Structure formats: C-alpha cells, structure tokens
Amino acid sequence: MPMPPQNAFYAQSGGVTAVINASAAGVIETARQHTGQIGTVYAGRHGILGALTEELIDTSQESAATIAQLTHTPGGAFGSARYQLPRFEDNRAPYDRLLEVFQAHHIRYFFYNGGGDSADTCLKIAQVSAHLGYPIIAVHVPKTVDNDLPHTDCCPGFGSAAKYVATSIREAAFDLASMARTSTRVFLLEVMGRHAGWLTAACGLAAAQDGEAPHLLLFPEIPFEEAPWLARVEAAVQQHGSCVIGVSEGLRHPDGTFVSAAGGRDAFGHTLLGGVVPVLAQRLRSTLQLPCHWAVLDYLQRAARHLASQTDVQQAYAVGKAAVEFAVQGHTAVMVTIVRVSDQPYEWTIGMAPLEEVANKEKHMPLAFISADGFHITPACRTYLAPLIQGEAYPPFKHGLPEYVRLTNRAVPKKLRTAFTL
Amino acid sequence: MPMPPQNAFYAQSGGVTAVINASAAGVIETARQHTGQIGTVYAGRHGILGALTEELIDTSQESAATIAQLTHTPGGAFGSARYQLPRFEDNRAPYDRLLEVFQAHHIRYFFYNGGGDSADTCLKIAQVSAHLGYPIIAVHVPKTVDNDLPHTDCCPGFGSAAKYVATSIREAAFDLASMARTSTRVFLLEVMGRHAGWLTAACGLAAAQDGEAPHLLLFPEIPFEEAPWLARVEAAVQQHGSCVIGVSEGLRHPDGTFVSAAGGRDAFGHTLLGGVVPVLAQRLRSTLQLPCHWAVLDYLQRAARHLASQTDVQQAYAVGKAAVEFAVQGHTAVMVTIVRVSDQPYEWTIGMAPLEEVANKEKHMPLAFISADGFHITPACRTYLAPLIQGEAYPPFKHGLPEYVRLTNRAVPKKLRTAFTL
Numbered sequence: 001m002p003m004p005p006q007n008a009f010y011a012q013s014g015g016v017t018a019v020i021n022a023s024a025a026g027v028i029e030t031a032r033q034h035t036g037q038i039g040t041v042y043a044g045r046h047g048i049l050g051a052l053t054e055e056l057i058d059t060s061q062e063s064a065a066t067i068a069q070l071t072h073t074p075g076g077a078f079g080s081a082r083y084q085l086p087r088f089e090d091n092r093a094p095y096d097r098l099l100e101v102f103q104a105h106h107i108r109y110f111f112y113n114g115g116g117d118s119a120d121t122c123l124k125i126a127q128v129s130a131h132l133g134y135p136i137i138a139v140h141v142p143k144t145v146d147n148d149l150p151h152t153d154c155c156p157g158f159g160s161a162a163k164y165v166a167t168s169i170r171e172a173a174f175d176l177a178s179m180a181r182t183s184t185r186v187f188l189l190e191v192m193g194r195h196a197g198w199l200t201a202a203c204g205l206a207a208a209q210d211g212e213a214p215h216l217l218l219f220p221e222i223p224f225e226e227a228p229w230l231a232r233v234e235a236a237v238q239q240h241g242s243c244v245i246g247v248s249e250g251l252r253h254p255d256g257t258f259v260s261a262a263g264g265r266d267a268f269g270h271t272l273l274g275g276v277v278p279v280l281a282q283r284l285r286s287t288l289q290l291p292c293h294w295a296v297l298d299y300l301q302r303a304a305r306h307l308a309s310q311t312d313v314q315q316a317y318a319v320g321k322a323a324v325e326f327a328v329q330g331h332t333a334v335m336v337t338i339v340r341v342s343d344q345p346y347e348w349t350i351g352m353a354p355l356e357e358v359a360n361k362e363k364h365m366p367l368a369f370i371s372a373d374g375f376h377i378t379p380a381c382r383t384y385l386a387p388l389i390q391g392e393a394y395p396p397f398k399h400g401l402p403e404y405v406r407l408t409n410r411a412v413p414k415k416l417r418t419a420f421t422l
Numbered sequence: 423m424p425m426p427p428q429n430a431f432y433a434q435s436g437g438v439t440a441v442i443n444a445s446a447a448g449v450i451e452t453a454r455q456h457t458g459q460i461g462t463v464y465a466g467r468h469g470i471l472g473a474l475t476e477e478l479i480d481t482s483q484e485s486a487a488t489i490a491q492l493t494h495t496p497g498g499a500f501g502s503a504r505y506q507l508p509r510f511e512d513n514r515a516p517y518d519r520l521l522e523v524f525q526a527h528h529i530r531y532f533f534y535n536g537g538g539d540s541a542d543t544c545l546k547i548a549q550v551s552a553h554l555g556y557p558i559i560a561v562h563v564p565k566t567v568d569n570d571l572p573h574t575d576c577c578p579g580f581g582s583a584a585k586y587v588a589t590s591i592r593e594a595a596f597d598l599a600s601m602a603r604t605s606t607r608v609f610l611l612e613v614m615g616r617h618a619g620w621l622t623a624a625c626g627l628a629a630a631q632d633g634e635a636p637h638l639l640l641f642p643e644i645p646f647e648e649a650p651w652l653a654r655v656e657a658a659v660q661q662h663g664s665c666v667i668g669v670s671e672g673l674r675h676p677d678g679t680f681v682s683a684a685g686g687r688d689a690f691g692h693t694l695l696g697g698v699v700p701v702l703a704q705r706l707r708s709t710l711q712l713p714c715h716w717a718v719l720d721y722l723q724r725a726a727r728h729l730a731s732q733t734d735v736q737q738a739y740a741v742g743k744a745a746v747e748f749a750v751q752g753h754t755a756v757m758v759t760i761v762r763v764s765d766q767p768y769e770w771t772i773g774m775a776p777l778e779e780v781a782n783k784e785k786h787m788p789l790a791f792i793s794a795d796g797f798h799i800t801p802a803c804r805t806y807l808a809p810l811i812q813g814e815a816y817p818p819f820k821h822g823l824p825e826y827v828r829l830t831n832r833a834v835p836k837k838l839r840t841a842f843t844l
Contacts, residue, residue: 012600015601016597016600016601018593046603046604047604049603049604073596074593074596074597075593075596075597075598075599075600076600076601077600079599079600079602079603080600080601081603081604081605082601082604082605083604163822163823166822166823167728167823167824168722168726170823170824170826171440171496171497171721171722171725171726171727171728171824171826172720172721172722172725174495174496174497174725174826175438175496175497175721175724175725176497176721177497177501178434178438178497178498178499178501178502179437179438179498179502179504180501181468181471181501181503182468182469182471182503182504182505183503183504187720187721189722205822205823206823208821208823275697275700278697278700293720293721294718294720295717295718295719295720295721295722296716296717296718297717297722298594298609298715298716298717299593299594299597299598299609299715299717300590300593300594300611300717300719302597303593303594303596303597304590304593305593306589306593306729307728307729309822386821386822389821389822389823390821390822391822392816392819394814394816397814399630399808399811399812400585400588400627400731400808400811400812400813401585401588401589401592401627401628401630401811402589402592402593404592404593404596
C-alpha cells in the first residue's frame with residue numbers, strides 16, 4: 001500500500017519583505033497541484049514559533065482566489081518571528097518538540113522562508129529529524145532585502161526594495177533641485193543594510209548619467225571620514241546646485257562604531273538609537289552651513305508592494321514553487337537558488353544549493369561594485385543590479401489605496417496535551 | 423489695429439509637489455491654444471527670482487511632447503523659490519524692477535503657482551501694476567501639499583501626498599503585524615503639516631475598518647499629553663498586538679513648544695532639529711519598554727509622483743488650464759479654485775475667488791474632522807478626503823525607474839542693462 005500523502009509545514013522567518021507572500025503563494029499553490037504527495041500545507045503562526053507552540057494555520061481553508069492575492073500583499077501573511085533555535089548539542093528540547101508536533105500532524109515536509117539564520121534552522125531540522133528517525137524533507141526558500149545569501153544570484157525581496165529606494169531618491173532629487181536656490185541644498189536618504197551596502201548601491205541606479213543624483217553614496221563597507229565627505233558635498237553643491245546622498249544605516253566610523261549611535265542624547269538624557277542621517281545633516285549645518293533635509297525609510301522600503309519589481313515578484317513566486325517541486329522529488333537540506341544565465345537580455349533560472357554551504361554564511365557586496373573614491377557604484381554594479389528592478393507589478397487598488405489581503409488564518413485543532421514554553 | 427499678443431510669465435513658488443508641473447503643463451498647453459492673445463510663456467528660473475534677475479526661460483523652445491511629459495514629472499521644472507516680496511509701502515524697488523522686466527519682455531500675464539504667501543504676491547502684482555500704469559493680468563494657480571488655501575475645496579498636490587502617506591502607513595502596518603510577536607511592537611510615521619493636520623488625517627484613510635492601522639494619529643491641532651498617549655499605545659498593543667501611529671511633524675506640547683525640538687543634542691552638543699518620531703520612539707522604549715521602528719518621509723511625500731492620485735493630477739492640470747482661460751477673459755487678481763459639487767459620486771468643477779479673500783489666510787482643518795478623543799479622524803473627514811486620493815496615474819517607467827523629464831530651460835536673452843541685487 002503506498003504511503004498516504006504527508007502534510008507540509010511552511011513558515012516565514014526574520015524581517016519580512018514586499019514579496020515574501022508571493023513565495024508563500026508559490027508554495028501553497030504548487031503543493032495543491034501535488035495532492036498525491038502533499039496533503040495539507042500548515043503554516044506556522046509567527047514562523048517557527050507556530051510549530052513549537054502547536055499554533056498551526058490550516059491554509060486549505062483559504063480559497064484559491066485568496067491565496068492568489070498573496071502575490072500582491074506585503075508583510076508576512078502568517079506572521080514571522082525572530083527566533084534562533086539553539087544548537088542541538090546544547091539543548092535538544094526544541095527539536096524534540098518540533099518533531100513531536102510534526103509527527104502529531106503527519107508533517108513530513110518543512111519549507112522555511114527566510115535569510116541566513118533561517119537557513120541554518122532549516123539545515124538543523126533536516127539533520128536532526130533524520131538523526132532521530134523521523135526524517136523530514138526540509139527545503140529553504142530564500143528571502144531577504146539584505147541580498148546577502150550565498151549561492152544565489154540575488155534574494156527575493158531585494159529587487160523590490162531596490163526599485164523603491166532608487167525611485168524615492170530620484171523623486172526627492174527632482175524636488176530638491178527645485179528648492180536649492182533659496183532653500184534646501186542637501187537631501188540625505190537613509191536605507192537599510194547594516195552590514196552590506198546593497199540597498200545603498202541600489203540608490204545609485206537613480207543616477208542614469210554622470211552628475212545626476214544621487215551624487216554621493218555612503219556605504220557600510222567604507223569607513224566614514226568626515227573631512228573628505230564634507231569636501232565632496234561642497235563640490236557637488238558648487239557644481240550641481242544641490243547634493244543628494246544615499247546613506248546606509250550601518251555607516252561606521254573608522255573605529256568601527258556606528259555613526260548613528262554617535263552618543264547623542266535626547267531631552268530626557270537617553271542615548272538616541274537609530275537615524276544616521278539626522279547626525280550627518282547636523283554636521284553639514286554646523287560645518288558648511290548647508291540647509292539639509294533628510295528622510296528615513298525604515299520598514300517602508302521592504303513593505304512597498306505598491307512599487308514592487310516585477311522581476312522580484314516572479315522570482316519570489318518561483319522559489320516557492322521550486323521548493324515544493326524539489327521536495328516531492330526527494331531533495332532535502334537544500335536552498336532554492338536563482339541562477340543568472342545572462343545579463344543582457346536578462347535571463348535567469350532556478351537552481352539549488354546544499355544548505356551546508358549556505359547556512360550562516362553572508363555574501364558581501366564585491367568591493368569592485370564600489371567606485372575607487374568610495375562614493376558611488378561602478379558599471380559592474382549597475383550591470384548586476386539593473387535587471388533586478390525591472391518591470392512594474394502594481395497591486396489592485398480600491399478606494400484609492402492598494403487592496404491587500406488578510407487571511408482568516410484558521411487554527412488547526414491542537415493534538416498535543418503539552419504546552420511548550422518558549 | 424488690434425493689440426499684438428502679449429507674453430505671459432509663469433512661476434512656481436514655495437515647496438513643490440508631485441503635480442505642480444501638471445499645472446505648468448496646463449498653463450503652457452492652454453496658452454499655446456490662445457495665440458491670438460498670448461504670445462510666449464516665459465517661465466521664471468527659480469520662481470519670482472527669475473523675474474527680478476531677468477532670468478527668463480523660453481518655454482516655446484520645448485516641444486509639445488516634452489511639455490506633455492511635465493504632467494508626470496515631480497518637482498518644479500523651472501525651479502521654485504521661497505521669497506516673499508516686501509510690502510510696496512516699505513520697499514517699492516522689487517516692484518519697479520518686476521515691471522521693468524515685464525515691460526521689456528512685453529509680459530502682460532502673470533501666472534503664479536503657489537500657496538498662501540504666493541497668493542499675496544500675486545495680488546500685489548495685480549494691484550501695483552495697475553497703480554503704476556502697466557496693468558498686468560495676475561492669476562493665481564493654487565498648489566500646496568498643506569491643503570490650507572481658503573475658498574478652494576482642496577489644493578493640488580495634497581491629494582497625491584495623501585494617497586502616498588496612506589499607502590505607506592498601510593504597508594508598514596502589514597510589515598509590523600508580521601513582526602510584532604518577537605520583535606517590533608510600534609511603528610511611527612512622521613508626515614508633513616507643521617500647522618495643520620491634513621496629511622496626518624490622510625494617514626487615517628488606511629484604516630478602512632475599526633481596529634485597522636493606523637491605530638492612533640497625533641495632530642498638530644491637539645496638544646500632546648504624554649500620559650493619555652502612552653495609555654492608548656499600551657491598549658492598542660494589548661488589543662491588536664501592535665500599534666501604528668501617524669504623527670505630524672508639527673506636534674506640540676501643551677506649552678506650544680514643538681515635540682521635535684525637545685532640547686535633544688547630538689554627540690557634538692548641537693541641538694537636534696527635526697524628527698518628532700525618534701523622540702516619541704525613545705519615550706515608548708524607556709517608559710513602556712516597547713520596541714519601536716519609525717520612518718520620516720520628508721520630501722518623499724510631496725515628490726512621490728510614482729503614486730500620484732489621478733484626481734489630483736487632473737485637478738492640477740485643470741487649474742493651470744483655467745488660469746489661462748480666466749486671464750484671456752480679462753479676470754485678474756483671482757485664484758482658480760476647485761469646487762466640490764458632490765461627495766458621492768465625487769464631482770468637481772472649476773471656480774474662482776478674489777485674491778483679496780485668499781491672500782495670507784489659512785484654511786484650518788475643521789475640528790469636526792478629529793474624533794472626540796483626539797486620536798483619529800471622523801466619518802466627515804473620510805467623506806472629505808476619500809475622493810482626493812482616487813485613481814492611479816502612473817508615470818512611464820524605463821529601465822525599472824520612473825522616467826521624468828528634464829527641460830532644456832533655454833534662457834531668454836536679457837534686454838536690460840541693469841542687474842538686480844536680491
């Protein structure tokens with residue numbers, strides 16, 4: 001007698017993106033096409049926590065139309081979590097619990113949608129489950145606006161954030177150029193990427209020609225030295241009338257301390273956290289007497305589904321779909337990857353990489369992507385980035401606003417009598 | 423012999439918007455249809471400064487296709503200026519100079535595209551020119567994201583900014599809801615409107631139903647009291663798991679001081695300027711131990727042409743067009759207005775108001791638009807705001823980014839031998 005179909009577990013992990021739900025749609029829709037092998041897709045309520053606490057969501061309760069709407073809805077539809085499993089050797093309790101929950105619900109497939117830390121969790125699930133005699137097929141679905149996963153050409157989520165920051169800085173530059181004669185001279189935009197300058201580099205795409213804004217980029221890879229920076233700002237204002245600057249939140253002084261945590265204190269005496277551009281703006285005002293404006297995008301840049309990259313949406317869906325296809329073929333402990341076939345015309349395909357080579361490794365931005373002076377991107381960087389922001393994939397609008405879907409997220413009845421303390 | 427066609431002067435004034443260039447296109451395209459009365463439209467390079475310094479731009483050098491592209495390009499295509507003419511009684515020199523320039527270039531029409539201060543300038547030009555025997559037909563073209571001009575139902579520029587901030591806060595709310603279990607609990611979005619809460623109110627449109635984000639709005643009209651605010655944040659986090667807050671940059675303490683200028687100092691000892699949400703986030707962390715994220719949109723909200731309201735674009739064009747039509751009919755010292763005919767279906771038409779009733783008057787947000795507890799908008803406010811964000815008017819995209827036009831802005835040869843010192 002053939003084995004009856006086994007259920008699948010899908011969870012979202014870490015910081016969410018504008019297109020992580022497109023990956024969820026790819027997983028769920030593809031699983032529904034493999035009823036012979038996969039029964040129900042259970043989603044973890046708040047990521048892996050949902051597995052530990054047996055808070056499972058029955059995605060089969062959602063209609064095909066609703067699941068399709070996930071492809072244009074930002075955020076994590078089932079909830080995400082920042083939660084790192086301990087090493088098995090240090091504490092096996094969470095692993096025992098996960099397997100207990102998975103066995104109780106006949107779960108044999110594990111799809112984990114996250115970044116580098118999550119890839120490590122996914123690998124551990126594959127290894128420990130085999131070790132304990134209840135082998136789980138574990139496939140990692142890549143996701144991160146940080147674009148720092150190895151063995152994949154890019155990470156779903158990054159392209160949309162890149163398109164949004166490049167568009168935003170171009171628009172602000174048009175505004176600033178209008179105002180520069182009698183008002184503001186400098187505009188600073190702070191973008192995410194504490195350790196890698198991928199989104200800072202993406203700002204550079206807005207400068208289609210030499211001299212166009214942004215005039216300067218401040219990368220986390222390049223130690224921040226005030227004097228040469230001030231000289232460059234002054235030169236840009238002289239030459240172009242105004243200066244637009246893209247800044248990484250992770251900008252650091254040569255001693256390694258964050259510029260944003262420059263020891264500032266608020267009126268109540270508390271150390272100010274976050275916000276490197278207000279610090280830089282204040283320096284420009286006090287040293288060069290330049291009137292400045294600044295913006296901090298924070299979550300907006302990874303949630304801006306209204307301006308998603310079509311390429312990114314397609315890739316996010318494709319990695320979800322491929323994860324299921326690889327799983328039913330029996331692949332485990334792998335991550336789905338995006339493979340670049342050619343730059344121009346841009347062509348890509350899907351591949352896979354062993355999780356052992358992915359987990360806990362960060363892909364850094366090549367230094368060859370930063371210009372020799374440290375203040376802009378190189379042609380090689382443009383060649384890499386340009387395809388990732390191609391195409392628009394607008395969500396539907398209703399009453400003037402994007403219409404995003406909220407799932408009912410119906411709970412699967414619990415089967416275990418025990419609770420698990422996180 | 424009939425009088426030969428006289429030239430027109432068009433200038434942009436004050437803070438620019440995502441659609442001020444649509445008004446410029448309305449003026450220029452309509453003037454080109456009235457060749458019997460209007461010769462060339464000269465634009466002021468950097469607003470009224472261009473008239474004072476005789477830096478005129480010959481818009482007839484731009485093709486019809488290029489002018490049409492202005493309808494989807496943010497910022498001020500000819501440059502704007504923050505410059506207030508003195509009272510004629512105090513200093514007539516600038517007026518003498520303006521008329522000297524206008525006479526030299528056969529300019530008899532003056533179209534001024536700005537807010538309340540600019541309306542005052544426009545009125546003075548009409549009055550002084552008549553008084554000095556060189557009557558100029560002066561028509562004001564309304565523009566301001568602040569939505570604070572009287573006698574018009576709304577101000578071009580506001581609807582697009584409103585759509586953008588409402589979309590942004592909705593998107594951030596989807597992100598936050600995913601993260602709230604293990605990470606961030608509160609998200610604060612700072613929007614413009616130092617004196618009036620129109621854009622803060624617009625954030626409220628994202629909450630289509632009770633309990634949806636944003637959960638709280640902090641208006642400049644309502645003195646900020648910390649204790650009741652903290653209680654409301656705590657309640658929202660309890661009830662919804664997270665709390666999303668729209669905040670006016672102009673939020674004030676009961677004593678009238680700005681919350682943003684709370685006396686904070688940076689690492690260099692300088693008073694921190696701007697940014698009310700970092701101050702509020704710090705309070706939430708230190709009093710309620712709530713992890714917070716915050717964003718400051720600044721120029722982005724008035725430059726985001728990629729998400730313009732179609733209604734707003736149409737109205738911005740219409741006020742430019744009507745300004746020319748009114749002028750050739752002989753109307754002067756008037757502002758073009760938008761008249762609401764009905765809420766649902768939304769219908770509007772064009773009207774006019776005497777500048778004497780517009781200049782230097784601010785339209786405040788009705789207090790009936792703010793809920794009794796001071797933390798949200800009322801149904802009456804929704805009825806007013808909802809039509810203004812209707813419809814999408816996407817710009818063309820090229821290489822993944824919006825394709826905005828840059829004019830050649832060719833200078834008109836100077837005719838005067840004298841310079842003017844600003």
